[in-house]
Amino acid sequence: MEGSHNMRQRKYVYNTFIGFLLLSLITLALFRNQTFGFVQAIGEQALLPVQRTVYATFAPFFVSDDAHAIKKLKEENQQLIKQLVDKKKIENDNQALRDQFAMTAVSAKKLLPATIIGMRSIAGGTDQPTQLSLDKGSRDGLEKGDVVVYKDMLIGRIERVSPHMSVVTTVTSKLFVIPARTVKTGALGIAKGQDQDVFFDNVLLSEKLETQDILVTKGDIDPSGKGYPPGLIIGKLIAVHKEQSALFQSAEVRGLMNVKRLSTVFILVN
Amino acid sequence: MVYFVILLFSLGLFLEATVTQVPFTFSTLLILFVMKKSPGIFPAAFFLGVLLDILTLRTIGGTSLFFVLFLFLVYLYDRKYEINTLPFIAVVSFIGAYLFLAIFEKTFDFHQASAGLLFAVLLFVLMKKVTRATSKQKTYA
Numbered sequence: 001m002e003g004s005h006n007m008r009q010r011k012y013v014y015n016t017f018i019g020f021l022l023l024s025l026i027t028l029a030l031f032r033n034q035t036f037g038f039v040q041a042i043g044e045q046a047l048l049p050v051q052r053t054v055y056a057t058f059a060p061f062f063v064s065d066d067a068h069a070i071k072k073l074k075e076e077n078q079q080l081i082k083q084l085v086d087k088k089k090i091e092n093d094n095q096a097l098r099d100q101f102a103m104t105a106v107s108a109k110k111l112l113p114a115t116i117i118g119m120r121s122i123a124g125g126t127d128q129p130t131q132l133s134l135d136k137g138s139r140d141g142l143e144k145g146d147v148v149v150y151k152d153m154l155i156g157r158i159e160r161v162s163p164h165m166s167v168v169t170t171v172t173s174k175l176f177v178i179p180a181r182t183v184k185t186g187a188l189g190i191a192k193g194q195d196q197d198v199f200f201d202n203v204l205l206s207e208k209l210e211t212q213d214i215l216v217t218k219g220d221i222d223p224s225g226k227g228y229p230p231g232l233i234i235g236k237l238i239a240v241h242k243e244q245s246a247l248f249q250s251a252e253v254r255g256l257m258n259v260k261r262l263s264t265v266f267i268l269v270n
Numbered sequence: 271m272v273y274f275v276i277l278l279f280s281l282g283l284f285l286e287a288t289v290t291q292v293p294f295t296f297s298t299l300l301i302l303f304v305m306k307k308s309p310g311i312f313p314a315a316f317f318l319g320v321l322l323d324i325l326t327l328r329t330i331g332g333t334s335l336f337f338v339l340f341l342f343l344v345y346l347y348d349r350k351y352e353i354n355t356l357p358f359i360a361v362v363s364f365i366g367a368y369l370f371l372a373i374f375e376k377t378f379d380f381h382q383a384s385a386g387l388l389f390a391v392l393l394f395v396l397m398k399k400v401t402r403a404t405s406k407q408k409t410y411a
């Protein structure tokens with residue numbers, strides 16, 4: 001009697017599983033080629049206010065409360081670093097012009113402000129976020145790969161876009177890899193996200209790396225105007241690792257901005 | 271109990287979509303499935319997966335597929351092992367969270383998977399206590 005009940009129960013579980021497995025597969029197939037993108041758009045519009053409210057409610061618990069003075073000092077420091085980068089840039093530009101190097105023209109960009117509606121990190125806000133959700137999407141002209149900035153700081157790039165929302169991979173994400181150079185010494189390498197910080201790797205041993213030097217984007221723009229403009233600040237070198245036996249040297253980079261404190265970011269759109 | 275589960279799912283879903291990558295929804299589904307062993311969890315897994323995909327801008331259906339498949343695999347283990355135990359929950363929630371993060375977040379993160387495990391274990395212990403208290407009350411009544 002009990003055996004037959006178990007058998008019936010098992011059959012019921014199997015049938016339910018097969019039903020929902022097929023339903024999941026059909027849903028996945030339908031939404032994979034964006035044929036039913038409007039359904040996603042409707043769902044997003046319905047859920048966006050809830051998501052915004054949840055973020056607004058929980059974000060204060062996850063953002064540590066720095067003293068006002070420290071905040072002010074950090075802002076001043078950012079300003080000074082920005083001035084330093086600008087000064088160095090002008091010097092480099094002058095040098096380049098003197099050497100009759102033609103500067104690559106970067107196509108005109110427009111800054112689109114977007115509100116952060118989600119900030120996902122590994123430990124839920126006690127660390128640097130690796131993903132940001134923004135309230136702007138493809139209807140606002142955003143595309144995958146668009147660069148996200150705040151002032152002169154690189155925040156990340158758009159990873160996924162839907163009609164009303166977009167997801168940004170921040171520079172500290174392990175998925176983030178970008179060519180970069182140091183401002184003072186001009187060393188070239190690859191900046192890689194490390195969840196908390198950024199790692200500046202693949203720098204030739206012949207190049208010079210110094211702590212406190214500023215790391216900026218090297219500039220990587222394709223003919224359509226997409227990509228990273230040069231000179232966006234990634235962070236400051238805090239430690240250099242150099243071994244004569246190794247192929248490359250590397251450095252640890254600390255971001256100059258507390259992304260957790262941001263509520264608005266800007267997207268470079270063509 | 272039903273309200274508690276709905277609250278848990280809603281909170282987990284929106285927290286997962288806004289402030290953390292720890293797979294709360296997956297862990298909650300796993301615990302419920304292990305404790306109830308009810309096929310009614312499959313529709314919940316499907317709809318929660320769809321909602322999670324909408325909120326995190328993933329292709330709709332992917333998360334549902336993962337949830338449904340994983341829960342079914344857990345059900346298959348029920349024939350060989352006692353799945354309603356803490357060690358089983360610990361191992362399966364860790365593996366599941368690790369796979370989930372690898373597939374959907376493209377990150378092989380031990381810490382996040384461990385956070386998923388911790389959440390699952392705590393929830394399992396809590397649910398066990400709640401269930402025991404409820405059944406005791408029913409017995410006395």
